[in-house]
Amino acid sequence: MKPCLADLPLGQHAQIASIDCERRLSRRLMEMGLLPGTRVRVVRVAPLGDPIELRVRNYSLSLRRAEAAKIAVSPEDTA
Amino acid sequence: MSGSVSVPQVLIAGNPNCGKSTLFNALSGGNAHVGNYPGVTVERTSARVRLGAQDIELVDVPGMYSLTASSPEEQLAVNALTEANTRAVICVVDATTLQRGLYLALQLIESGVSVVVALNMMDSAERLGLHIDTERLTELFGSPVVPVVATKRRGLNDLRAALAEALEPNGGAQRATVTYPAELESNVADLIPVVARWRTETPASQLRVFALWCLLSLGEDSLRGVPDEVRRAVRDIREAAVGQGRNVDLEIISSRYAWLDDVLGQACSEHDPRPSRSERIDRVLTHPVVGLLIFAVVMFGIFEALFAGAEPLISAIESLTGFMQAQAAAILPPGVFQDLVVEGIIAGVGNVIVFAPQILMLFLFIGFLEDSGYLARVAFVIDRVMKGVGLHGKAFVPLLSGFACAVPAVMATRTIERRRDRLVTMLALPLMSCSARLPVYILVVGTVFAGQSLGWFSAGAVALFSMYTLSVLVTLAAAAVIRRTVLPGPAPTFVLEMPPYRWPSAQILWLNAWRRLRVFLVDAGTIILAMTILLWALLSFPKSAVVTEQYAAERVRIEQMASPEAEKAAALRSLDSREAAEQIGHSFGGRFGHAIEPVLRPIGFDWQIGIGIIGAFAAREVFISTLGVVFGIGEADEENTPLRQALRDARHADGTPVMTPLSGVSLMIFFLLACQCMSTIAVVRRESGSWKWPAFLFSYMTVLAYVASLAVYQGGQLLGFG
Numbered sequence: 001m002k003p004c005l006a007d008l009p010l011g012q013h014a015q016i017a018s019i020d021c022e023r024r025l026s027r028r029l030m031e032m033g034l035l036p037g038t039r040v041r042v043v044r045v046a047p048l049g050d051p052i053e054l055r056v057r058n059y060s061l062s063l064r065r066a067e068a069a070k071i072a073v074s075p076e077d078t079a
Numbered sequence: 080m081s082g083s084v085s086v087p088q089v090l091i092a093g094n095p096n097c098g099k100s101t102l103f104n105a106l107s108g109g110n111a112h113v114g115n116y117p118g119v120t121v122e123r124t125s126a127r128v129r130l131g132a133q134d135i136e137l138v139d140v141p142g143m144y145s146l147t148a149s150s151p152e153e154q155l156a157v158n159a160l161t162e163a164n165t166r167a168v169i170c171v172v173d174a175t176t177l178q179r180g181l182y183l184a185l186q187l188i189e190s191g192v193s194v195v196v197a198l199n200m201m202d203s204a205e206r207l208g209l210h211i212d213t214e215r216l217t218e219l220f221g222s223p224v225v226p227v228v229a230t231k232r233r234g235l236n237d238l239r240a241a242l243a244e245a246l247e248p249n250g251g252a253q254r255a256t257v258t259y260p261a262e263l264e265s266n267v268a269d270l271i272p273v274v275a276r277w278r279t280e281t282p283a284s285q286l287r288v289f290a291l292w293c294l295l296s297l298g299e300d301s302l303r304g305v306p307d308e309v310r311r312a313v314r315d316i317r318e319a320a321v322g323q324g325r326n327v328d329l330e331i332i333s334s335r336y337a338w339l340d341d342v343l344g345q346a347c348s349e350h351d352p353r354p355s356r357s358e359r360i361d362r363v364l365t366h367p368v369v370g371l372l373i374f375a376v377v378m379f380g381i382f383e384a385l386f387a388g389a390e391p392l393i394s395a396i397e398s399l400t401g402f403m404q405a406q407a408a409a410i411l412p413p414g415v416f417q418d419l420v421v422e423g424i425i426a427g428v429g430n431v432i433v434f435a436p437q438i439l440m441l442f443l444f445i446g447f448l449e450d451s452g453y454l455a456r457v458a459f460v461i462d463r464v465m466k467g468v469g470l471h472g473k474a475f476v477p478l479l480s481g482f483a484c485a486v487p488a489v490m491a492t493r494t495i496e497r498r499r500d501r502l503v504t505m506l507a508l509p510l511m512s513c514s515a516r517l518p519v520y521i522l523v524v525g526t527v528f529a530g531q532s533l534g535w536f537s538a539g540a541v542a543l544f545s546m547y548t549l550s551v552l553v554t555l556a557a558a559a560v561i562r563r564t565v566l567p568g569p570a571p572t573f574v575l576e577m578p579p580y581r582w583p584s585a586q587i588l589w590l591n592a593w594r595r596l597r598v599f600l601v602d603a604g605t606i607i608l609a610m611t612i613l614l615w616a617l618l619s620f621p622k623s624a625v626v627t628e629q630y631a632a633e634r635v636r637i638e639q640m641a642s643p644e645a646e647k648a649a650a651l652r653s654l655d656s657r658e659a660a661e662q663i664g665h666s667f668g669g670r671f672g673h674a675i676e677p678v679l680r681p682i683g684f685d686w687q688i689g690i691g692i693i694g695a696f697a698a699r700e701v702f703i704s705t706l707g708v709v710f711g712i713g714e715a716d717e718e719n720t721p722l723r724q725a726l727r728d729a730r731h732a733d734g735t736p737v738m739t740p741l742s743g744v745s746l747m748i749f750f751l752l753a754c755q756c757m758s759t760i761a762v763v764r765r766e767s768g769s770w771k772w773p774a775f776l777f778s779y780m781t782v783l784a785y786v787a788s789l790a791v792y793q794g795g796q797l798l799g800f801g
Contacts, residue, residue, distance in 0.1 A: 023299060023328065024149060025572050030332040031145040032574070033179050047367040048463035051472075051573055059176040060577035062459050064466065067572060 006068035014073035021070035033057040093171030095142035096578035102229040149300040167193040174204035191285040193245040201226040215346040221254040357579040385483035392436035400429030427611030431604040441487040442592035450583035469562035474504040481511030507558035512550035515699040518717040527743035606761035618668040660711035682788040683742030745792040753784035
């Protein structure tokens with residue numbers, strides 16, 4: 001079982017493995033550039049713990065944890 | 080529709096936050112026309128622009144990430160693209176988030192229309208050390224890529240030149256073509272003949288991209304005008320693909336991004352230039368403690384400005400209206416026509432303009448928050464709270480504004496992207512206790528709770544505080560209920576770009592706020608004016624001829640008396656007030672007030688309060704002046720002692736007092752919950768695009784108010800209050 005984006009530690013780089021959610025949302029995320037193989041990083045958590053902010057393809061995107069939990073990632077080895 | 084006679088249309092498309100509107104304003108010089116797209120509640124901003132020797136119609140298409148659509152609102156971009164007179168598209172791309180912006184540009188280029196890519200914010204990109212070879216990009220895309228800085232009006236001439244060239248016949252030369260997987264290409268080939276039977280006007284060369292669009296868009300959609308044959312074909316293809324372990328959406332989208340990655344690898348330097356300034360600002364603005372504190376201060380600032388800051392301007396407009404009414408009354412001969420002008424038309428225009436200060440202020444604020452990038456952070460910070468009741472983080476500012484006035488607040492819901500989320504917010508926020516309810520509370524509290532206390536607190540303060548708390552709770556509950564019942568559907572998702580912080584342009588802020596105000600004045604204003612005149616007529620006609628004669632005789636008697644002039648004038652004024660009170664009782668509104676007394680009695684009101692409630696439909700605070708007329712006091716405000724006394728002295732037919740603490744609370748709750756505001760109705764009509772939603776709003780709020788007042792009044796009596 002791969003870890004999901006919602007569990008990724010702050011600052012950790014990872015690659016998206018798969019997106020598994022209702023079609024509208026997955027299509028929207030993919031069209032915004034979140035595709036299998038795309039590098040992402042969680043850069044911030046909102047003051048109240050949700051949503052979280054990602055850095056992907058040179059821009060910042062925020063997602064609720066419930067949505068981020070549907071995105072499986074493979075963390076990159078950090079040097 | 081023949082494209083050859085009409086003015087060529089050029090669309091400006093782009094992602095949200097890419098500076099599209101800034102570029103539109105720079106190219107159009109601010110002379111925009113705001114209308115509506117047919118069938119949907121999306122505004123269509125357009126301008127006639129001179130380009131070399133010809134005129135073009137420049138249309139600002141709402142911000143989007145893709146042409147893919149699942150709702151009629153998203154569909155309008157494709158519709159605009161396929162309109163016969165659409166000749167070219169300017170696709171605005173933020174140079175600092177190139178890939179995502181070019182994803183849209185690529186789709187536009189694929190669609191076969193002439194595209195000019197305006198690579199905006201090149202200065203920011205250069206500052207970040209991002210090198211973009213625009214000539215190489217032009218080559219690879221087969222469409223001109225022009226670097227611009229819309230805020231500084233740099234590169235506009237190059238853009239105009241490129242556009243003029245794109246408008247020439249055969250402007251588009253060698254276009255970019257994405258390679259899709261072979262299985263997908265075969266699906267597309269199967270779909271093309273089906274699509275061709277639907278899009279008979281579409282050139283054969285564009286059918287391929289239309290088939291791709293159908294594959295990606297159809298299914299679980301609410302698009303209009305798609306034939307069943309096409310839907311079936313798409314469903315069959317998608318189902319077969321799933322059987323083969325394929326994901327059609329992924330195949331289409333990732334092929335495009337793969338193409339982009341390849342192209343950008345050839346034309347750009349590669350690194351992740353996170354704007355360091357935005358990073359530093361975000362560390363403060365989204366900090367768990369400091370961030371929340373700043374959030375609270377900013378929100379309070381908006382609230383204070385709407386509540387208190389707009390007050391002098393509102394008073395000035397009211398005084399001006401009063402002055403105009405006095406002037407008209409002096410010029411015109413007394414009679415029905417004078418009343419119509421004074422109490423119908425001038426009052427109605429006043430009722431419309433009085434919203435201008437708050438609308439302008441709120442939209443200057445929202446424009447500043449949105450263009451600076453902070454509005455996205457507001458949603459980010461508060462979403463956790465809003466999510467609980469099924470609202471989007473962006474619903475916060477409109478809800479908060481509801482404390483000041485529902486009219487600008489309803490207009491502010493347009494920052495919320497999805498129509499369903501916007502409607503839920505729009506239908507719940509009129510329950511927020513707006514500033515027009517306050518005078519009603521004050522009148523009631525001053526009438527029934529004067530000098531009383533509850534423990535350490537004054538009873539009036541407790542009552543006021545309870546009203547505001549109750550309003551917040553009821554608003555959130557209503558949102559949750561409406562979301563689950565009337566507008567069911569998936570919970571709002573929160574996929575929101577956090578744009579880099581930028582300093583907004585004052586000119587654009589002003590232009591947009593002014594445009595919003597103009598739309599309100601024209602669209603909602605006409606409805607408000609018409610309703611004011613209607614209400615005036617309801618409370619003025621018919622007049623009783625008997626009463627008119629009696630008072631005319633009495634007036635003659637007073638004038639012939641030998642008493643001093645001042646005394647006579649006072650007697651005449653009092654006579655006028657008493658006549659007005661009697662006449663309003665004879666009017667349609669007055670009769671209606673009498674007729675509904677049996678309905679009002681169980682919630683503790685009598686017919687006089689009933690007339691007040693009818694009058695209050697013009698605006699809640701008008702309740703007070705209407706009561707002033709009903710009780711024969713003349714002009715009155717909420718601090719008016721004679722009015723409070725008259726209310727205290729009012730008796731039901733059985734001799735019991737009308738206004739008791741219990742009926743007072745019932746009255747306040749009624750005003751809190753009922754939609755006693757035609758301007759809210761008018762603005763919801765404007766923003767929702769149909770009469771259905773304001774009708775629903777009015778009905779549910781009235782029922783809610785009645786039931787709540789009934790429960791309070793009857794329950795209170797059972798418990799021995801009142």
